[in-house]
Amino acid sequence: MVVGMNDVQPPARRSDATRAGILRAARARFAADGYQRATIRAIAADAGIDPSMVMRYYGNKAQLFAAAVDVDLRIPDVARVPRDRLGETLVAHFIRRWEGDPADDALLTLLRSAATDESVAERLRGIFREQVAPVALAVTADPAEAALRAGLVATSMLGLALCRQILMLPPIVAAAPDVLVVQVGATVQRYLTGPLGGVLP
Incomplete structure (x- = not known):
């Protein structure tokens, strides 16, 4: 079987997709459980990845939370x-x-x-x-x-x-x-x- 160029994601694209998946899972878990009760393990499970991957991309729970709630209100001019x-x-x-x-x-x-x-x-x-x-x-x-x-x-x-x-x-x-x-x-x-x-x- 020949694998086409579009069938394999470049590493940078996979990395971006992983980051986005972690953030989606983190937002949902923080919203459901709050900051104190939410765990890296639960967020990783929601994202379908190993907890070490969450730590690799975001360091710790505090840094992940900061990224997940990096809010731009986009106030009108x-x-x-x-x-x-x-x-x-x-x-x-x-x-x-x-x-x-x-x-x-x-x-x-x-x-x-x-x-x-x-x-x-x-x-x-x-x-x-x-x-x-x-x-x-x-x-x-x-x-x-x-x-x-x-x-x-x-x-x-x-x-x-x-x-x-x-x-x-x-x-x-x-x-x-x-x-x-x-x-x-x-x-x-x-x-x-x-x-x-x-x-x-």
């Missing part, structure tokens, strides 16, 4: 969004991320594990600090005000994910996305552009 549509645009974007792309389970995996693992919580804080704060900075040049506005936006985004995707709160699960965009979007809009009562720290 707010400079292109009308100021009075910022809230609805952000809520619609996050709903599409959570419900339309299986790769974005990484964000939900972080949310599930953050309550019980401080390193995971810091990773989640970092994502929102680095990627949501610039949205608020487009609204105000005051760093303290921008940080507060971004934090308030995060309460809505993470709260919505928690109730709809993890706690599965029936009224929120049943709500149509366009209803959530309007209702939660109004709150996010106020957080971004409305007046802030009290005195900033």
Whole structure:
């Protein structure tokens, strides 16, 4: 039998496929078990490979987790969004991320594990600090005000994910996305552009 060139994957392609398979298995296992309970052995079994291969590609569980939850929120360019549509645009974007792309389970995996693992919580804080704060900075040049506005936006985004995707709160699960965009979007809009009562720290 003659083996054609297309029948054998080059080593680099096999390596990329193995890495991708490990990450898929890791995301699913971390999402199901959380960071503490998930094991390299279980992840390897899910990926159909030897545990030593996981260690070869990712070193240890902490490094594998960091790779599995390397989240780019892909926030829309707010400079292109009308100021009075910022809230609805952000809520619609996050709903599409959570419900339309299986790769974005990484964000939900972080949310599930953050309550019980401080390193995971810091990773989640970092994502929102680095990627949501610039949205608020487009609204105000005051760093303290921008940080507060971004934090308030995060309460809505993470709260919505928690109730709809993890706690599965029936009224929120049943709500149509366009209803959530309007209702939660109004709150996010106020957080971004409305007046802030009290005195900033």
